[in-house]
Amino acid sequence: MTDQPRLLEGLDPQQRAAVTAPRGPVCVLAGAGTGKTRTITHRIAWLVRRGLVVPQQVLAVTFTARAAGEMRTRLRGLGADGVQAQTFHAAAFRQLRYFWPRVVGDELWPLTEQKFRLVTQAAGRLRMSTDQDSVRDLATEIEWAKAALLTPERYPAATAVQGRECPVPPERFAAVFETYEKIKNSARVLDFDDLLLHIAAILEENTEVAEQFRAQYRSFVVDEYQDVTPLQQRVLDAWLGQRDDLTVVGDANQTIYSFAGASPHWLTDFPRRYPHTEVIKLERDYRSTPQVVTLANRVIGAAERKPGDGDSGGDAADTGLTLVGQLPDGPEPEFAAHDDEVEEARGVARRIARLAGNGVPFSEMVVLYRVNAQSELYEQTLAEAGIPYQVRGGERFFARTEVRQAMTALRTAANRGRAGQGELPGLVREVLSEVGLTERAPSGGAALERWQSLNALAELADELAGQVERADLTRYVAELDARASAQHPPTVEGVTLASLHAAKGLEWDTVFLVGLVEGTLPIQHADGAEAVEEERRLLYVGVTRARQRIRLSWAASRGQGGGRKRRRSRFLRELDPSETPAATAKSKRRERSGGSRRVPQAHCRICSAPLNVGADVKLGRCSDCPSDADQELLSKLRGWRTERARQLRVPAYVVFSDVTLLAIAEQRPDDSESLSRISGVGETKLERFGPDVLELVNGTNPGGR
Known part of the structure; x- marks a missing residue:
């Protein structure tokens, strides 16, 4: 009981009201950045500390294993061990394993991987x-x-x-x-959806099983309630029976999964289904600067129809949220128009390089796009600019070979009694050195990627030692296991590339929203008002990922030298302060007069044939024409690249690609102007690496190295 006041420390009045609300139907409308997870976990801990429920009787469900893992970690820190925090599917799978043999009379059928x-x-x-x-x-x-x-x-x-x-x-x-x-x-x-269908059917059709389940679980919490599907709601109803000890948390403005069957009406109609619901709004935004918050409010405030409005009835109509920024002022949002997508990507890379030069970590920057196909251009452009990156949605961290080997080695060390031998960070690094971690990063390529994974594990040990007093190797291994189960990897340094859908629930200091043109956002196949408004909500989710800085950009044409045929997204028309009638008229006059910048057609410097393939353009010759590269120079360039990549702790290709090095060795530029004309040598790389390259071309050893 003495810990109860501590659970309320630092909470604002609305958060406190949500935490201390009595058992029964509670609907928490939580805007982006308003401390939703903190409020949920403190509410559960409050109920446990007051003796209103025992931890094992609480089932909290959310939509990702990562979110469930974070919830369990926080609950442990609040003294609420034993609470089940899982995804809908994980909870159903656990229940089926227990009840299936009893009801069906057979072992549970396995989940298909085919x-x-x-x-x-x-x-x-x-x-x-x-x-x-x-x-x-x-x-x-x-x-x-x-x-x-x-x-x-x-x-x-x-x-x-x-x-x-x-x-x-x-x-x-x-x-x-x-x-x-x-x-x-x-x-x-069984397939994944069968887990939910079968547990719902078992609870609906077997009274004895339902009574046993409901005797075990008496209090329920559902996070991201705006994303529930009819099937998930059926499972929730089967769990509850006729009871109403349910807390739901959500934000109709962040409904972005209608294509998967999600509907916000369960959230917006909640007070109608449960007339005695206590509704609490969380609108104080602690994540973003007032400038970002204002932009987000303008995005969602322009919606023609908000989810849940219309035919829900009076009790369910007031579900809208208006965020109120709580942080100090920050920079104004940036809006950037570009002639083509290549220039847009280069503009993003230049801005990232400047921010990194001013001390912003790469891991605190993200490039967000509507469709995954947009990532390729940014991967290429960032690599050419020497900027490390990681694509969210690629190979899972804990599935990497080196990570699996490291976890095996760490587990073995803990089991053999090394848990108490020295401080945790040093001990972890000692074990990881046995599987390849070195004090200095290797020069690049796969070796560097492996090193970065191992180094991220080492840095996680530093983090745990700072958070948990007397944390040892056994505790660290348990943390790794929990994170692997929840797919909650440690941070790997690099700019994140992600789709807007994949960014849900995450946040960064700096957000670049790219490709904001008609046909991409809103997507071309968004037919009808409801589909378009969901696209608006995607933009809203993207904006609210930013803590301090946000840059929104678009390109008038897809390829270099193309006509300015594309229009920027309709969602930006009321947001960009430069979109004045005069500016619009000037832009249209420029388009009518053919004033857009065109990139001249590249031709082979040997046979003069037009070049259309990217690698050929970089080399300045057809692939069929013979190479006249200076092999001695090419060897020196490769050696120099390896050393620079090692110093910068980046893969070698992010310094210069193989094709760019070959082009330099073939064309032998003797000054900055001629070097800058080689594809792959942008403004940033020219400034960063140009002097070294020119010294090599001119036959000297750069920098005395």
Whole structure:
């Protein structure tokens, strides 16, 4: 009981009201950056500390393993060990493992790892296309149908009412769906959505099992409630029965998963379903500067129709949130127009380089885009600028070979009694040195990537030692296991590249929102007002990821030298202060007069043929024309690159690519102007590496090294 006041320290009045609300239906409308996770965990700990519920009787669910892992970590720190914090699917899987043998009389069927193959078999039996894209579309549609609680029989009529586009005619899809289910059941395997369907059915149809479950779990918390699907809501209803000890937390302004079946109406209608609901709004934004907060409010404030408005009824109508910034002032948002996408990417790279030069860590910067295909240009441009990066959604950190080897070595060391031998950071580095961690980073390539992974594990030991008194190797290994289970990796230095959907729930000091043109945001296939407003909410999510700085950019054409045919996103028209009538008229006059900058067609310097392939443009010659590279110079350039990459602790290719080095060795530029004309030598690299390269070309050893 003595810890109760401590749980309320540092909370604002609205957070405190949410934490101390009595058991029963509670709806917390939590805007971006308002301390949602802190409020949820403190509420659970408050209920436990007051003796209103025992930890083992609380089930908290959220939508990602990472978020669930973070919640468990915080609850442990608040003295609420034993609370189950999991995703919907993980909770259902755990419950099925326990109840399935009792209800079905058999061992639980395993989760299939071959869903794509099963869908391919179903399509093949019906003599439909089995190419990769077609099968992927069918698999995605099966997931949506299950999330929407649609059977194959009900699918055609339901999609006709909703006006939903199907990857194939609805009747054909229903046949694929039915065949897929038969193949899967014959193989006695489950897919991910079956976990929810089966646990709901067991609880609905077996009174004894339902009573046992509800005797175990008495209090429920649901995070990100605006993202629940009809299937997840069915599971939640089955968990609850006729009870109402439920806290839901969400923000209708961040509903961005309608394509997966999510709907905010469960959140907006919550007070109507539970008339005695206590509704609490969290609107104080502790994440972002007032300038970023103002921009976010303007983005969402221009919505034609907010989710939940309209036909929900009086009790559910007041779900809108207006953020109020709590931090000191920061820089104004930047808006940048570019002639083409290449120049847009280079502009982002130059801005990143300047910020890094002023002390902003690369890991605190992110480039956000609407579709994953946009990442390739930024990967190439950042590499050419010597800027390290990581693509969110690529290979998972804990799946990397070196990380698995390191965790095995650390676990073995802990089991062999080395846990108490010295300070944790030093001991971890000693063990990691046995699997490849060195004091200095290697020169580049795969070796550097491996080193960075191991170094991130070492730095996590530093972090844990600073947070947990007397933390030892056993405690550290447990932390690694928990993070691996939750897919919560340590920070690896580098600019993050991510889609707007993948950025949900994360934050950075600096955010670059790129490619903001019609057809990309909103996406071209966003038909109808509701689809367009979801695209607006995606932009809102992107803006609210920024703590201090935000830059929004767009390009008038896709390729270099293309016509200025693209229009910037409609969402920016009321946001950019430069979008005045005079500026708009001037821009249109420039377009009509053909005033856009065009890049001249490149030609081979040997045979004069036009060059269209990127590598050929870089080399300045056709791939069929012979190379006249100075091999001695090329060898020196490669050696110099290796040393510079080692000093900068970046892969060698981010200094200069192999193609750029070959172009330098072939063309032998003798001054800055001629060096700058080689593709891959931008303004930043010219300033950073130009003197060294020119000394090498002119036959000297740069810098006396």
